[in-house]
Amino acid sequence: MKINLSNIKKAKYFLDNDECVGVPTETVYGLAANAYSNKATSKIFKLKKRPKRNPLIVHYYCLGDVKKDCHINEKFLYLYKKFCPGPISFVLKLKKNSLISNNVTNNKNTLAVRFPKHPVLRKLLSNLDYPLAAPSANVSNKISAVSKMDVKDEFGNKIKYILDGGRSNIGLESTIINLVGKPEILRFGALQSEQLKKILRFKKKKIAKNIKILVPGQDKLHYSPGIPLRLNVTKPRPHEALLLIKKKYSSHKFNFYLSKNGNLKEVAKNLYSTLRIIKKKKFKSIAVEKIPNDGIGEAINDRLMKASKFK
Ligand code: TXA
Ligand code: MG
Numbered sequence: 001m002k003i004n005l006s007n008i009k010k011a012k013y014f015l016d017n018d019e020c021v022g023v024p025t026e027t028v029y030g031l032a033a034n035a036y037s038n039k040a041t042s043k044i045f046k047l048k049k050r051p052k053r054n055p056l057i058v059h060y061y062c063l064g065d066v067k068k069d070c071h072i073n074e075k076f077l078y079l080y081k082k083f084c085p086g087p088i089s090f091v092l093k094l095k096k097n098s099l100i101s102n103n104v105t106n107n108k109n110t111l112a113v114r115f116p117k118h119p120v121l122r123k124l125l126s127n128l129d130y131p132l133a134a135p136s137a138n139v140s141n142k143i144s145a146v147s148k149m150d151v152k153d154e155f156g157n158k159i160k161y162i163l164d165g166g167r168s169n170i171g172l173e174s175t176i177i178n179l180v181g182k183p184e185i186l187r188f189g190a191l192q193s194e195q196l197k198k199i200l201r202f203k204k205k206k207i208a209k210n211i212k213i214l215v216p217g218q219d220k221l222h223y224s225p226g227i228p229l230r231l232n233v234t235k236p237r238p239h240e241a242l243l244l245i246k247k248k249y250s251s252h253k254f255n256f257y258l259s260k261n262g263n264l265k266e267v268a269k270n271l272y273s274t275l276r277i278i279k280k281k282k283f284k285s286i287a288v289e290k291i292p293n294d295g296i297g298e299a300i301n302d303r304l305m306k307a308s309k310f311k
Helices: 005-016 038-048 074-083 119-126 148-158 193-200 204-214 264-280 297-307
Strands: 021-023 030-034 057-059 088-094 110-114 175-178 184-187 241-244 255-257 286-288
Touching (some): 005 030, 021 148, 030 038, 175 193
Antiparallel strands (some): 021 030
């Protein structure tokens, strides 16, 4: 993707002035603000209608920058070298003298950090004197945004600027791993947990147990298109939108294919945008066929499970 420098300048201008800006990442779009500024970060919570207790992920350009704010450890360095920049967020111990706004951490002593890979965002980060706090660019509990238009859909004219970076390549949020104490996966995501499990030798039970406790934003209804969604459906009801993961004969009237051939990466990439389309077409409910739990399927099923809590 070609980087438009005048757009980067515009984004920087608004961020330097404590405004929120929509930014592209390879996972989903973020609603970004200067992580060192109380004024800027408080705007994120207001725009997203996000509870104050739910901390934000901070996006950095490189290792040297994160060292100013966090204590790093060997496990982190190992994973950083292997996977960054990329779709993984690390919870680290915050340094006492860090400039990170208390809004970002909810006054706690840990910080979630991430090194996004998207070239447009990297260019922007390299031009800033501060890291960017950026939750997903959606109103709390709604579907994440994967394009500039989606961000516009969520916030309209309430945000001053959205930096365009095309469609997010992965389409699902980053994997979050807690590296304070014993490593734990807090959210399944774009970086497949198999890769992490091998390196850190997790027990599966441990992962499931900790997801709810440590990530406040993950324990309830989330990622919701705002209409009922049913999982593992073999017999859709006549007026339901049906999500399928490969082309096949279906006597159902309203079929939406997330992939032509069951490619789960493609399914992940198309999931949120297809849910958005279905909602705009005013369907009253969604049925989803069974999706294998392999690879990124684990994160897809995690999101769909949370979306299905809407009644
Ligand atoms: O891919 C992503 O991670 C996207 C892009 C924009 O980077 N961001 C994203 O942020 O998904 P958000 O705020 O929608 O989800 C971050 C999750 C929340 O559930 C929050 O509770 C958790 O990370 N989190 C943030 N800081 C934390 C911390 N210090 N300890 C535990 N969980 C934390
Ligand atoms: Mg989110």
